[in-house]
Amino acid sequence: MGLLSFLDRSHTVAKPGFSRWLVPPAALSIHLAIGQAYAFSVFKKPLNYLIQVSTAGRGTGVLPAVDSPNPADWKFTDLGWIFILAIFFLGVSAAIFGKWLERVGPRKAMFASAVCFSSGFFISAFGVQLHQLWLIYLGYGVIGGIGLGIGYISPVRTLINWFPDRPGMATGMAIMGFGGGALIGAPLSRNLMDYFRSEHNLGVEQTFLVMGAIYFVAMMFGVFTVRVPEEGWQPEGWAPPAQPKALVTVHNVEVNEASVTPQFWLLWIVLCMNVTAGIGILEQASPMIIELFKGRASPAAAAGFVALLSLFNMGGRFIWSTVSDYIGRKNTYYIFFVLGALLYYLAPRTGVSGMNSIPLFVAIVCVIVSMYGGGFATVPAYLRDLFGTMEVGAIHGRLLTAWSAAGIFGPVLVNYIREYLKNRGVALADTYSTVLYVMVGLLVVGFIADALVRPVNPKHWYQAEATKPEAAAAGLATAAQ
Amino acid sequence: MGQVKKTPVLLVLLAWLFVGLPWAWGITQLWKNASKLFQSSPPAATAPASTK
Numbered sequence: 457m458g459l460l461s462f463l464d465r466s467h468t469v470a471k472p473g474f475s476r477w478l479v480p481p482a483a484l485s486i487h488l489a490i491g492q493a494y495a496f497s498v499f500k501k502p503l504n505y506l507i508q509v510s511t512a513g514r515g516t517g518v519l520p521a522v523d524s525p526n527p528a529d530w531k532f533t534d535l536g537w538i539f540i541l542a543i544f545f546l547g548v549s550a551a552i553f554g555k556w557l558e559r560v561g562p563r564k565a566m567f568a569s570a571v572c573f574s575s576g577f578f579i580s581a582f583g584v585q586l587h588q589l590w591l592i593y594l595g596y597g598v599i600g601g602i603g604l605g606i607g608y609i610s611p612v613r614t615l616i617n618w619f620p621d622r623p624g625m626a627t628g629m630a631i632m633g634f635g636g637g638a639l640i641g642a643p644l645s646r647n648l649m650d651y652f653r654s655e656h657n658l659g660v661e662q663t664f665l666v667m668g669a670i671y672f673v674a675m676m677f678g679v680f681t682v683r684v685p686e687e688g689w690q691p692e693g694w695a696p697p698a699q700p701k702a703l704v705t706v707h708n709v710e711v712n713e714a715s716v717t718p719q720f721w722l723l724w725i726v727l728c729m730n731v732t733a734g735i736g737i738l739e740q741a742s743p744m745i746i747e748l749f750k751g752r753a754s755p756a757a758a759a760g761f762v763a764l765l766s767l768f769n770m771g772g773r774f775i776w777s778t779v780s781d782y783i784g785r786k787n788t789y790y791i792f793f794v795l796g797a798l799l800y801y802l803a804p805r806t807g808v809s810g811m812n813s814i815p816l817f818v819a820i821v822c823v824i825v826s827m828y829g830g831g832f833a834t835v836p837a838y839l840r841d842l843f844g845t846m847e848v849g850a851i852h853g854r855l856l857t858a859w860s861a862a863g864i865f866g867p868v869l870v871n872y873i874r875e876y877l878k879n880r881g882v883a884l885a886d887t888y889s890t891v892l893y894v895m896v897g898l899l900v901v902g903f904i905a906d907a908l909v910r911p912v913n914p915k916h917w918y919q920a921e922a923t924k925p926e927a928a929a930a931g932l933a934t935a936a937q
Numbered sequence: 938m939g940q941v942k943k944t945p946v947l948l949v950l951l952a953w954l955f956v957g958l959p960w961a962w963g964i965t966q967l968w969k970n971a972s973k974l975f976q977s978s979p980p981a982a983t984a985p986a987s988t989k
Contacts, residue, residue, distance in 0.1 A: 475944035481952035488956060633956070639963030677955055760974030763967050818974070 463679075465561030470683035476618040476691070478681055483611030483630040485678035486566055489671045490573055490607040491637015493542050496596070498645045500535050502658040506587060513655045530589050538597050540863075545601025547860030550609050554853025555711055557606065558846075562614040562682050569607030570675035576600025577668030584661040605853070608634065611678070612836050613849030617685055620845075621694045624785070624837040628777025631833040635770035644670075701841075703786060703911055708844030708918040714851045719842050719912050722905045726789055727835050728858040728865070729902030733796065733895040734828025735866030737803075737821060740874075741765055744888045748807030749814055761818060768822040769829040776830025777837060785838035786906060792827045793903035797896045799824050804889030832859075842912055869894070 461467065501519050508526040509515040523532060557565040579595025611630045619626035648666055652659025690696075700706055714720050737744075742758040753761075780788040799820045804810070806817040835855065840848045870891055877887040 471942070473941040473943040475949050477949050478944060478952050481956045484956040484960075488960060633960075636960055636963060639967050640959050641963075643963065643966040677952075681952060756973045760971050760976075763970035764974055766967060767964070767971060 463560075463564040463567050465559075465564070465684065468561055468563045468682060468684050469686050470689075474683055476685075479615060479618045479683065480626065480629045482566075482678040482681035483615055484633040485674050485681075486569060486607045486611050487630050487633030488637045488640060489675050490569070490604045491634040492641030492645075492667070492671065493539070493546075493600075493604055494635075494638035495641035495645060496539050496542070498642050499660060499663075500532065502649060502660045503535050503584070503592075504529055504532055505658060506530070506584065506660065509658050510656050515653050515655050515658050528587075534589060538592055541593055541597025542601040542604060543863050544860055545598055546604040546608060547856045547863075549602040549605030550853035550856040551605075552853075553602075553606050554609060554850030555847070557610050557613065557853070558711075558850050561684055562610045563679055565606050565610035566675065566679045566682060569603045569610065570672055570679060572599050572603030573607060573675070574603075574668040574672035576603060577664045577671070581661045581664035581668070584664065605856070607675070608856070609849050609853045611682070612852060614682060614684060616836060616840050616845055616848055619691075620696070621691050622778070622781050623840050624777040624779075624781040624834060625774070627836040628774040628833040631777070631836075632770055632773040632829075634832075635766070635773050635829055638766065639770070641667075701784060703784070703909070704841045705844055705911065707912075707914070708846035709842075709851075709912055709916050710918055711847040711850035711854065713916045713918075714843045714847070714912075715854055717912055717916050719909055720851070720855070722909050723835065723838060723842075724855055724858045725905035726902050726909075727831060727855060728862045729898045729905070730789070730792055730796075730828065730831035731859055731862035732866040732869065733800070733898050733902075734825065734831070735862060736870050736891055736895040736898075737800070737824055738765065738769075738828070739867055739870045740888060740891065741821060745814075745817065747885045747888060748804065748817065749812075750808060750885075752808070753814060761821075764818070765822065765825045768826045772826025772829035773833035776827065777833035780834045780837060785834055785841055786909060788830070788834050789838075789906040790903065792831055793899045793906065796824060796827055797899040797903075800892045800896045800899065804885075804892055807885060809885070842909070844918075846918060 505519050505524045507528045508524040511526070523529075553565075576596045576599045579599060580592045583589065583591025583595055612627050615626040615630055616623050645663060645667065648663040649659040652662040696706065709717070742762050745753045745758050745761050746755065776788060776792075803817060803820045803824070806813050806820065836848065836852050839851050839855065843851050873891050873894060874887045877890055878884070882890070
């Protein structure tokens with residue numbers, strides 16, 4: 457065990473003079489790697505054609521748009537489960553391992569994440585070679601998904617400790633990396649498959665092996681670079697404000713205690729509604745622009761539009777969370793819900809039957825998607841404000857179940873509404889607007905939940921701090937201001 | 938008392954380059970795709986009614 461002792465928390469405590477600006481790149485190396493998950497769809501087509509190409513050839517040509525004609529090949533619907541499993545296990549592992557992460561520190565957690573995430577690729581490569589889909593489910597979906605969950609929360613939690621003066625900006629940086637991971641993952645995957653492909657091989661197996669190795673090395677950079685501040689450390693020239701802002705506590709709440717507070721569940725609803733509404737527009741962005749601007753927007757333009765949305769999704773994570781440092785988390789979510797509801801309502805009216813303005817439609821959806829990303833990035837700082845820093849990583853992990861729920865709820869809701877309307881003979885363009893109006897309703901629910909957030913009752917404070925009732929009463933009075 | 942050894946600025950810069958370069962490459966690739974939104978000509982609106 458001595459060999460791995462460098463992973464221990466005690467070995468990661470920063471010495472005096474250590475620059476905290478080394479920690480964001482360490483965090484980003486993890487998030488940019490695991491963010492590859494959002495680019496997994498680039499493998500779906502090649503995975504769908506493995507047997508067809510290995511038997512009939514044409515591995516160097518462009519794969520047809522239709523499903524593989526070979527019945528032995530994996531179906532698209534079955535392949536879709538790989539990503540669903542990965543996101544599901546992201547949420548589950550973040551909730552389960554959050555407490556463990558608090559105990560062992562970020563280096564060991566990041567190492568575990570790297571091992572799981574890379575192993576996911578290696579096992580999947582084996583699954584491709586044997587043509588066993590369950591191995592890919594197990595590899596990329598389950599084990600890789602666990603790597604995603606641990607890797608998602610540990611850097612965020614560490615940055616909160618290093619940037620008590622700007623927690624929103626710091627966590628936004630890392631979570632922006634998760635959004636940006638697909639930007640690297642997608643072209644990297646395509647280039648590697650192009651390099652390895654031959655007449656009878658699409659190069660998926662080799663690509664998985666190389667990507668597993670590349671991501672492991674990249675994540676090791678984070679493992680070796682990350683540090684935790686020593687007890688009581690504060691940024692030079694900064695002191696906690698004597699009069700903390702409303703909703704910002706100087707106390708701590710333990711994760712199990714936090715999970716029974718109304719604040720936790722209100723934030724759960726806030727995140728769930730924000731993500732569900734975001735998925736509602738992301739799911740249908742491409743067909744929507746084509747349908748709303750029939751004859752004016754080509755499929756190529758729609759693909760460009762989706763790419764542009766990825767940039768806004770990523771940028772929104774940093775910009776909105778940084779803004780939240782200045783205007784407060786609650787106000788930031790107010791903007792998401794109020795401005796969001798207005799924009800969701802306006803978006804369908806920009807089509808040919810209304811204002812007929814593609815630039816306006818694009819601008820509206822870009823702002824909406826930036827707020828979707830911003831919702832993810834602002835929530836860790838919101839948790840830190842309400843529950844303190846002691847176990848904020850574990851609390852964040854549990855809150856991410858809202859993401860898992862929205863990941864299932866969002867697409868199901870969108871598809872159900874559209875199917876229902878189509879069956880009733882509603883025009884396709886009108887089905888999009890109805891979906892968006894339903895999303896407005898969800899945003900109103902989110903707004904109400906955000907409005908109900910109040911400071912945590914002192915009875916939930918970590919016991920060692922809340923021994924004196926009079927101190928607790930005084931604290932509540934301050935926090936409620 | 939020993940002097941505090943500060944992290945060299947160059948090291949911080951290198952760390953940012955390590956993550957920044959692949960990121961910038963990814964953004965460039967994405968922008969190439971995104972620019973199709975602005976490049977593509979509207980199929981029906983710009984097509985002349987008749988070429989003869």
